[in-house]
Amino acid sequence: MVYQRKRQQHQRIDQQSQQLHLCIAQKVLAKPELMDTVTERLNRRYQDKLMGYGSYLHWQAILAEFPNNERFIAAMTSNDSTTTRLRRATIFTGILSEEERNDCLAAPFE
Template sequence: MRPKRQQQVVIDRQILALHKAMVDKVVARPELCEILQNNLERYKEMGLLSYGSALLWESILAAYSNPTIFRELILSNEQRMAQLRRRTIFSGILTENEREKVLAHYITSELS
């Protein structure tokens, strides 16, 4: 069994791989940004996000008009962003099939 910290690193890498795919899909299909906004509002109403996390997601969504900045913000290697991705507003962007493909590719890339 892996030490807890190593397990967290692996999980964060998987989450990052999923976010790369989700960001690409949202940038290619701007209508999906509405899902992100709806998720953010729903998560705030349900108390699933702290005030600070909600503000960060709002500022990220505000950067959507510049895909390069939008992508950089979401895929940042900063610890705070890694934590934010664990409570993502990107749920519902990938289909189950797309999610499985991303994770299979991630596992393959880790093994090589």
């Protein structure tokens, strides 16, 4: 019973993260200059050994889909286990304001 509740809680958190990353992707596509900050953050985290090589490569693959709208959004919101895990330690921190974040989570998920 406790395990099931915990699992449901993790699923809800992962769904919220997926929804936030959809909003982040839409904002980055609308403001491409934000990608410079994201790319710098990715490289800095890798150089500072805050992420492994596999995570670094996976984020690189996601960023490589930019600026193709459909492919970038699909990569950012993928349901695969690797992308779900990556979103838990996202490189897209600070892209959404608190208001944008709240609006995003209040909106129905597509």
